[in-house]
Structures are given as structure tokens and as C-alpha cells.
Amino acid sequence: MLLVAGVALGASAAPAFAHAALESTVPVQGALLEESPPLIDLRFSEPISVSAESVRIIAASGETVKTVPPTGVPGSPGIMRQRVPVLDNGTYVVTWRIVSADAHPVRGAFTFSVGEVSSGGAGKNIANDFLSGGTTHRSVDIAYAVVRGLVYLAMAILIGGLFASIFVWRQALEHKRVRRLLWASWSALLSLTVVAFGLQGSYAAGANLSGMFDPSLWSNTWSTRIGTVLSIRILLVLALLPSMLLIKKPERKGWWAPLTVVLLIGIAMTPGLGGHASVGSQSWIAMFADAIHVLAMSAWMGGLILLVVLATSGHTEEALESMPIWSRVATLSVLLVTLTGVARGYRELGGLSDILGSTYGRLLSLKVGLVLVALLLATLARDAVQRRWELDPEELAAADEEREALLSAGEKPPKRRGHSLVPDETGVSALTYVLPEATARRRLLRSVFAEVSILVFVIGVTAVLVNTAPAQSAQSGPWAATLEVGKLLADVNVSPARTGANEVHLTLNAPGGGPAQVLDVAVEFSLPSADIAPIDVEMRSAGIAHYTSVGFTPPVAGDWTMTLKVLVDPITEESATATVPSR
Template sequence: MTALAVRRRPALLLLVLLAGWLALGVATAGPAAAHAELVSTDPGEGARLDAVPGQVTLRFTEGVSLGAGYARVLGAGGERVDTGAPRVDGDTVTVPLRGDLPDTSYVVTYRIVSADSHPVSGAFAFVVGDGELADAGAVAGDPAVDPVVAVALPAARTLGFAGLAVGLGVPAFLALCWPAGWASTRVRRLTTAGLGAVAAGAVLTFLLQGPYADGAGLGSVLDPALLAATGSSSFGLTTLGRGLLALLLAGLLVPLWHRAAPPQPQEAAGLAVVAGGVVLTTAAVGHPVAGALPVFATAVTAVHVAAMALWLGGLAALMAGLVRPGADAGELAGALPRWSRVASGAVAALVVTGVVQSVREVGSPAALVSTTYGWLLLAKLALVLLLLAAAGVSRVWVQQHLGVARPRPGGRRRVTAHAFAATAPGDGPGSEDGSAVAAARERAAVQARGAVEDVAPLRRSVLVEAAVAAVVLALSAVLVGTPPARATLAEPVDVTLPLQSAAGESGSVQLSVDPARPGANTLHLYLFDDAGRLAQPEDLRVTLTEAEQEIGPLEVDLEPAGPGHWVADGMSIPGAGTWTLAVSVRLDEFTATTASTDFPVR
């Protein structure tokens, strides 16, 4: 991942950390949440009431907002029966109802915006009196995301990410690696275009968020109500702030372009502060601000974004100004060792923060290979490995054109004249071969005078890196808009529990629930006695309870499927939450045993 100076250690570190993550995921995989999910309602789904309630309450797994969405209650004919504006208090939405409503079936339909800026919608029904429960899906008719908006929003994010890499990374490369580049007209235009792309991407993302949340088309991007809803949200304010900071940074760079000189210390400090604001406002939206530890996740994402900008911005600067036909070898030899150190640090930061983000958003190897988010992440990883290969080609060119051979006990090896790799132990001035290193550098300095005649192979390899990096940015934009794997993976339950009685353990029960999602599930139950043989009890009872939502106990109807084996095909789980499956067994007239297990449903 270090464009011209990639070393084997970052690649090895990437693989080691990935393997460690897989092992950690196997060991710690369990319930987790990210996207907002409905966990309880009052009245409950399918409830039958004696009187019409004064309000309907919905509670989610994380803080939500209505934004451009809605929360409504409809009568049996589809007419609205709610009154006033719904109230949002953290993770709870309350919808007041009109008075004097008749006894009939009612449908609650909602489309809210979760903390990570994505819309979450659904519907459920309850009935007052003895009437028939309405079909919530048929009455609600909730709109899906417009397909054009679904494509345009990731495209706007990609534009912003690409601009971020160029607009921040190129000036950083000039300041850290190539001071002479401040005089390059091509580099100046590239940086200005990059910062303009950041601002344009922010504005487009802001405009598209309203239709995205509302399920509307492109024709509503300038709808005043949608603009006001987005502008009043933290997502909208942060996004616009990013665009304004990018324009401010472009303005601060103008004096430097005019005098074609590096910034003074005070100017560099000001540029760093504004660039840090652009990075932070990029990190402080989407998945990092939702779920557990949002401050920590935002900080990790900010480091990831900054490292990405340093690395890809260096690639852009190399292509635009430094790696060109007739390039001066001395100029190359002066910039490349600095770039080596910067890029090596950037790749290390990318690897570490990328692994941390993956553990938070994916959670387990099973989610990695069974969710859309996981497969997109694997594709991104494959492209990163391709980048390592392309960077290796660049490294070989640098060794061949700017490197020298130096003696080493037991043989000879090739190194770059500009300390392309880190100095190994024993390479210092006081070492035995320190004089050889000094001589090698002196010869390299002689070689550096004049121009490198053929940089075409180097340009091609850097161009490949840049092209693959563009695809990585596009995948990153899609990942931002994809529900995290943790939020979409349902893990079937398969557990064996000891049966407890007043006298202690007495046999065991094996339970499996598949797929452990809201709706119809299949339960298999196997009963064993103390000797491990399949047992046939006098009485068997299974119940489902969601204590936090005060649902249950719900009786589960079992059908015998063989000796010691029962099945509940179509066992209904009303909604998401942490459910308790309890088993009560009476083995004989005097022995009663119980067992229970908690499992997540999402």
C-alpha cells in the first residue's frame, strides 16, 4: 500500500491482523447491534384492546430521528387517525391519536432515520374490540428507496472521498516529501479540483439525503420540507460543515500557490487544523456514530480517513508532478525516501484501523461470508492486496534506477540509494560496513545527477495503483450506505442445556432455533435422561418470553417427531429483541425439571 516504497512488513501485518480478527470473531461472536431496530411497541403487535389508546409508542435499539420520515397510525381503510406531530425522545417515538375513534383494526406505519443516517421502516397492526386484525403490509404500502437516488447517493460519496484524497493528500505530500512541488501548476490545479470535489460531494449528499430518507425520487431534491429536515439533523449539519471547511482550506492555500513556496510554521498549523476538521466531519457520520462506543469509533475512522488521504494523495502527486518523462533523478531521490516513511506509517494506520472497524461492523467470520457488507469488505481486501502487488512493481523500478549494491556478509543485496527500506541493525556509521553504506550513498548521489530517461514503467505501475485505489474508494462509498453485517446476520440457535430439578441436574435438552429471525421459525427439541438416552416425559412445555418488552410467556405448540424428539414448525417470534426460550419437563410423577436459554433475534 506504500505506492513506491511498499515493504513486505505491511503486507504481513495485514495478513496477521486479519487472521487474528478471524480468530477473535470465532471466540467472541455473539449478539450485537448497529442499525436501529424496533424492539418494543405499545400497544404490541397483534394486540387486542378493550379501548382505543391515547397514543402509540415505538422504542428502537438506538437513538432515531424522524428527519424526512414519518410515524403514522392508519384506520382500517387507510385514513390517518393520528393527530399532531410525533414526538421523538432518544430511542422512543410517540404518536398521539385522535379521540373518539371507533373499535376497529389500526395499522402503525413508520419510516425513521437511524443514527447512521439510514432509513428504517416497518408496520404492525393492533385491534380494538372483537373485529378482525388488519394486514399491516397491505394497508401501509411503505415506499422503497428510489433506484436513481440509491445510485446517486453512493456516487456523491465517491466524489467526496476522491476529492478528500486529492485535496488533503497532495498538499500533505508536498509539505512532507516534495517541497519543490509547491511551484507545480499541475499540482495546484489538482489540489483545487480535489477540494472542490469535497465541497460538491458534500452538497450533493446533503441534497440527496432527504429523498433517500423519504423514499422519494430525484425530483424532490429541492423540496423545502426535505431540505429543512436534513438541515436540522446532525448528519446534514456535519455534511455541510465538511463542504465549508474544504472551501476554507482551498482559500488558505491560495497565497502558497501564488508564492510557489512551502508554508511557514504558522500557516502549516492553520492548514493542519482545517484539514483535521475536514477529516473529522467525514468520520463523524454514518456507521461510526451509531451503536456502541461512538466516540472511539469516530476517532478510529478519522485516523483511517487521514491515512487514506496521505496514501492516495501521494499517489496523485506522484502522477501529476513528480513521476514524469525526463524526471530529475536527484529530485526523485530526494522525495522518495520521505514518501517511504510517510507511506509506511499510513499503511500501518490503515491496516490497524481497518481491522478495528471490521471487528465492530462485522463481528464474526460467519457474518463476513454471509452478508452483503461482508462480501463488499472482502472485495475491498482483495483490491488492497492487488495494490500491494502493484506497489511492489514500483519498488523494483526504484531499486533498478535509483538503487546501488552494497556488500553484506554472506553475499550481496540491492538497496536504494535513498534508504528506501529502514536501516537494518549494523548499518550505522559505527558499524563494520558503515563505510560501505556511505560509499554507496555517495555513488548514488553521483548517479542522481541528471535525468532518468525512462519512467514509463514506473508511471504504469503507479497508474495501476491509482486505478485500483479509485475502485476501493467506490467500494468504501457503497459500504457507508450498506447495513453493517452485525445488524443483518441472524445466527441460528443450537444449544444443549442441563435440566435442573429440586434435587439437582436430571438429564438434558438440546434446542435448535432456525433462523432466529422475527416471524416463522423452526424449533427442534431433543430430550435426554441422565444416561444420555432419548427420553419420553409425561409432560413437556415450551414458552417464549421477551422480558424487556413484557411479551409472553407465549406457548409453543410442539409436534412429536420421533422418540425424544419434538418439532415446532412455524414457531412465531413476534419481533426483534432478546428472547428467552424456557423448557419445563415432567419426567414422572415426582420429578419436574426446567431449562432456559436467551438468544438474540434480529
């Protein structure tokens, strides 16, 4: 049932890129209304989670207007609706804070006026004060990143350790240190996921660390997509308890291994269900690839850690006996990690320029670099396995005997050659190819210890990466800016700032903060890089000092140059330009 719930959650994945972006509002930014609006609607680029504190309406005096909690709109998961009581004349600020489908908080503010504009620009000052603070509390950011990294580490050890115990080192569960490792990872994953549930409430609400103990924030988290995913993970980990209780018993039931594997796969699906993979085009494929990525990474790292535990607890021979099997499992895991990682990077990067031109791209490059170092170390470990434990026993025994005979005679064995040579194909004797057991063991364990250390850093980078908007997300979504046009201020919004149909909203404000009275406005867009001459955009009045476009359709993606011209009086024209990225 839990897996079915996860699949159902995946089916509702949003067809947009994280994070959610505000596309439009009703009333629009800067609107001057003749009477109080009954509703305020905010439309976002993807489905969102709404809580009781998602919208606040603040009067120019600084007082918060009492309202009922906002709600979603049935059939339109990207719209948030706030019912509004009758407002007095004046300017009001609407502040909003929502959680996007990939669990990240997004916020903003806009102003509108009823009857008249309040003097002194009070509304804009309140909005600027709201937006000047951080989206999240710094201490919560740090704590959440640490907890997320520890969750991934515990998940890797639990999934990889149990997989390796089932398919590679089948006697490993008979050893106390192995069982302690698995119990510690199970307990850590359960407790840290509970902590993550509490931190998500503070993270989404912009509260400090004490907010994780606030029941009202728990309720907000429970109603969000990430809250559902974390709850599913907790239940899956608890469902694994019967399997954990049987790991000490050699006579485990026949259902133990299949049930354990199914539950571990379900746990591996949860990061994708609540992260970047769950939103965007082809989200089903992305979530499948994410689950494979988590499983492969866990099999790689968890198996390495299990190998280290066996080798350092007096069971080295047992660990080495199954090295050929483990070597093949690790090779397959590395291949799957590489393929799914490339697929995820291609999906979430907007282009080659974003590899080093965006925070997400730089973090991803760092992660790739660390994985390449781990692969180099894995190659050294693989070499030791090939040159000792994958050889024919008779050939191995003959090489050892020859080496012992030379040493007994006081002679030095010939120097070992390159790590990819095969004796019977190159003419190199077995003695020059086969590694002495002590040398092979030392080389293998050193490589494995270093490999595990690098992979721990990879998990740390991943914990930061999942909290960073993908480059395509950073590029997509509405574009908004405030331009200086002579002495006037122009609030401009282009939505959705992508190829195809777009809307341009323009609000002109006088120096004192009220609406600016002008004779005419003109907007044009050009794309010099593609030799596209200026395209005139027809603008119509939509209220006092507010204008909207008619039928603006950028034909190609690119960094368009927008030119705004304002006829202030019969002889005075002011202008301003801005670059508007369209993807």
C-alpha cells in the same frame, strides 16, 4: 469551534450497532384495545432522528388519520412518540420511517384495533403494501453511492495532496497543474457535499431524485445527525478557503501550514462522525481509528496522484528527488491503513462465518483483496526507489559509469538480480543491483499509475460498503416472524434477541384476520448444538389473543429452536417451530 462541534457530536454516539431496530411498540402489534390510545410509542435499539413524516396512522378504509408531527422523548433518544386523536372503532395501520444514527433509513409497520377488528384483513393488506416497496428509491441509491464515492475521491486528493505538498514535495505548489488539481478537489468536495445533503433528504424519505430540491426534506435532513455532520464538513471546507487562496504564493504566512493541517484533520473526521463508527460499543475509539484510516488512505492516494501530476508535467526530476521521503511516508500510511482496517473489520463483523456469509463481509473481502493488489504494486514501486534513489550517490555514480563503459565496449551489462538484495551484504556488485535510471523511472511510474487505478476501485467499494449494514448489525436486534399454526397465524416477536433478559410477544390471528380465540398457548426454546434441553417460557395473556413472556433469559448465544404449541380446543393442539438467532 467546528472541531469542538464534531467532538461534541462524537460524544453523543450511540451505544448500539447500526442500523436501528424496532424493539417494542405501545400498543403492541395486533393488540385489540377497548378505547382509542392517546399515544403511540415506538422504541428502537439506538438513538434515531425523527421528522414530521416519520409516523402515519392509516385506517382500514385507506384514509390517513390527521395527526400532529411525532416527537422524541426527552432522556430517551431511542423512543419516538406520536400523539393520537380519538379513533373510531376498527383496525389501524401504523407505518413508521426513521433515520438511524448511522444515517440509514429504516421503516416498518404494525397494526392494532380499537373496539373491534375490521373485516377482511384490511389492516394487514395496507401494511403489506407499505412494506412491499423498497426502503429507498433505486435512482437515489445509485446517485448517492456515486456521489459518496466522488466525495471520498475528492477528499483523498485534497487531504493527501496538501499533506504531500507540505511534508514531501515542498515546491509542488509552485506548479500550475498541482494548484489546479487541489482547487478542483476542493471545489468538488464542497459541491458534492452540498449535493449529498440534498440526496440524504430523498434517501431518508424514500423519495425520487426530485426530492433533493424539496425544502421540506432539507429541513428534515438538517435535524438529523448526518445533516449536522454534512453541515460541519461544508463549513470546514469553506474555512479552508483562505489556505487555498495562499497556495499560489511562495511567501505563505507562518500560520498557513498548521491551520491547513488542523482543518484537513477535521474534514477527515467527518466520515466517521456520520457513519458506522459513530454507533456501537467503544464508538470513541472507532471514530478515532476511522479518522486515522481516512488520513492514512488520503496521504497514500493523494500523494500518489500528486507524484503522477509532477511526473507528467515536466517535473519528473523534482518528483524523484523526494522519493526516499515519500517512500517512508507511503510505508507508514499503508501500515496505518492496514491496522485501522483490521480493527474496523473486527468490530463490525460478527465472526469468521460473516466474512463470506454476509453482504458486508463479502464487500469487505473485496476491498481487502484490492488493497492487497495495491500493496503488491507499492512493493514494486518501493523496489525501484530502493535500487536507484535511496543509494549512496558515489555508489550510484560508480555503477552508472561501469554500465556506460560496458555498453561503450559493446558488452552487455550483467543481468539484474532480486529486488531485495543489498550489494555490500550479499557480495553482489553494485552493477547487478542498481537499476538504470530509465528502467527505474519506467518501473516506478507504471507501478504508481496501476496503484492509483486500484485505489480508485477501493474507494468505489468503500462507497457501497458504508451503505451496507455491518454483519453484527444484521445479526443483532429483535427477531420477528409470522408462523402458520394449523389454520391460525401467529405474529411472534423476540426482543432484543440477545443473551440476557428477553421478551416474547405473541399475537394469534384467525384465518379471517381477527383475533383467534384459543384455550392455551405454550412456548419453549432449545439449543441442540449446545445440548440444552427445551426451556419452558411462561406466557401470560396481555389482551385478546395477545400473550407476553415472563422472565425468559437465554443463557448463551446461538441459533435457538422455538416451539409454539396452541391448544385450539380440548382435543386439538397445533404447533410450529422456528429458528431464533440470539447473539
